[in-house]
Amino acid sequence: MAPLKPLASLARAAAGARTPFYFYDEAALSxxxxxWRRAARRRAKIFYPYKCNxxxxxxxxxxAEGFGAEINVPADLPRAAARGVDGDRLLVHGPAKARDxxxxxxxxxxxxxxxxxEDADAMLGRCRALGRRAPxxxxxxxxxxxxxxxxxxxxxEDVPALVERARRAGHPPPSGLAFHLGTGLPGPAPFxxxxxxxxxxxAFLRDAGAPVKILDVGGGFSSSSExxxxxxxxxxxxxxxxxEAIVRxxxxxxxxxxxxxxxxxxxxxxxxxxAFHLVARVIRVRGEREVFLDASRxxxxxxxxxxxxxxxxxxxxxxxxxxxxIAGPLGTDLDVFIRRIRMVRxxxxxxxxxxxxxxxxxxxxxxxxxxxxxxxSAARLVPE
Numbered sequence: 001m002a003p004l005k006p007l008a009s010l011a012r013a014a015a016g017a018r019t020p021f022y023f024y025d026e027a028a029l030s031x032x033x034x035x036w037r038r039a040a041r042r043r044a045k046i047f048y049p050y051k052c053n054x055x056x057x058x059x060x061x062x063x064a065e066g067f068g069a070e071i072n073v074p075a076d077l078p079r080a081a082a083r084g085v086d087g088d089r090l091l092v093h094g095p096a097k098a099r100d101x102x103x104x105x106x107x108x109x110x111x112x113x114x115x116x117x118e119d120a121d122a123m124l125g126r127c128r129a130l131g132r133r134a135p136x137x138x139x140x141x142x143x144x145x146x147x148x149x150x151x152x153x154x155x156x157e158d159v160p161a162l163v164e165r166a167r168r169a170g171h172p173p174p175s176g177l178a179f180h181l182g183t184g185l186p187g188p189a190p191f192x193x194x195x196x197x198x199x200x201x202x203a204f205l206r207d208a209g210a211p212v213k214i215l216d217v218g219g220g221f222s223s224s225s226e227x228x229x230x231x232x233x234x235x236x237x238x239x240x241x242x243x244e245a246i247v248r249x250x251x252x253x254x255x256x257x258x259x260x261x262x263x264x265x266x267x268x269x270x271x272x273x274x275a276f277h278l279v280a281r282v283i284r285v286r287g288e289r290e291v292f293l294d295a296s297r298x299x300x301x302x303x304x305x306x307x308x309x310x311x312x313x314x315x316x317x318x319x320x321x322x323x324x325x326i327a328g329p330l331g332t333d334l335d336v337f338i339r340r341i342r343m344v345r346x347x348x349x350x351x352x353x354x355x356x357x358x359x360x361x362x363x364x365x366x367x368x369x370x371x372x373x374x375x376x377s378a379a380r381l382v383p384e
Contacts, residue, residue: 011314011351019281020295020373029275033065039243043251044263047091050076052268053362070266074101095152102126112136113178116154120162124169137178144190146182156201176214185220186238192253199257212261219266223273225356226307269359276358282350289325296328296369297337303360304337310355313346
């Protein structure tokens with residue numbers, strides 16, 4: 001759990017500020033980046049998924065740290081290029097890449113992840129038309145993908161046909177394999193099972209003269225400050241959030257099951273979640289349980305309701321902790337941040353900070369409940 005003391009200090013510092021706003025803590029991002037960089041060393045390569053949070057200072061910082069970029073849409077190519085991220089630092093995902101997107105990715109020297117036979121045909125066709133070759137990985141559908149995760153990737157039985165298509169097209173065989181399990185997974189078990197399920201495919205590729213050089217395990221690692229809800233709606237604390245342990249556990253299982261390919265990891269949530277907080281003000285307390293904020297879950301913190309986040313308020317009031325619902329101002333059940341939290345009931349005008357909202361909330365911000373809040377710096381609450 002993120003320490004409540006820094007959140008309480010932020011709530012106090014924001015007492016005179018106009019709300020709502022996002023608070024960006026560059027130091028928190030730097031600490032997370034340093035932990036992942038130390039963990040990776042020569043055992044892994046880290047790619048930051050731009051779809052997680054595209055705040056320009058975030059992209060600047062992570063590019064400067066030497067991380068690669070994982071992108072899914074054409075608009076992210078110039079963002080990566082502007083930061084000198086190309087070649088083997090650029091990874092392109094997506095189940096349906098348009099022709100122009102494939103062409104631009106090939107020109108940038110990116111590694112493409114083919115998401116099925118149709119996606120592979122499109123990539124190989126553009127390589128043939130351009131007279132170019134491009135490194136690529138085969139994304140394999142995993143039985144351990146999180147419930148609700150669409151069945152992206154190809155079935156293992158499709159791999160021989162794809163390898164044969166590449167051979168007939170005069171294209172090199174794949175450089176390796178990839179899988180992705182979802183987001184906010186609390187522990188290593190689904191990753192380790194997925195690695196084991198890749199072993200027969202890796203053996204087939206080795207026998208076909210295409211040993212696996214790269215295994216991309218995707219992302220989905222939880223931040224230490226969030227918990228996800230289990231099937232009964234109870235917060236489930238993540239048990240696998242330390243980068244050193246994550247890289248170590250993945251590398252060991254890959255060596256045991258597949259050999260010694262380069263490990264590629266895409267820790268979006270784990271990098272940026274703790275670097276952003278949503279700062280709002282109480283505009284109404286209704287009855288004994290309902291607290292309404294001037295920020296909207298629909299407009300400003302859409303993904304908060306899918307997990308349990310740290311919350312702090314200012315002033316720090318005395319009294320018994322009670323069970324509260326924290327919601328935004330819109331008259332819809334969608335606009336509920338937190339359906340159950342025990343804390344001292346705040347009053348109108350109090351500042352409330354919802355912590356660890358850096359993953360996916362900023363990119364999903366919209367104007368349904370009013371203007372998109374500014375992002376304020378960690379140093380002086382001055383707009384970026």
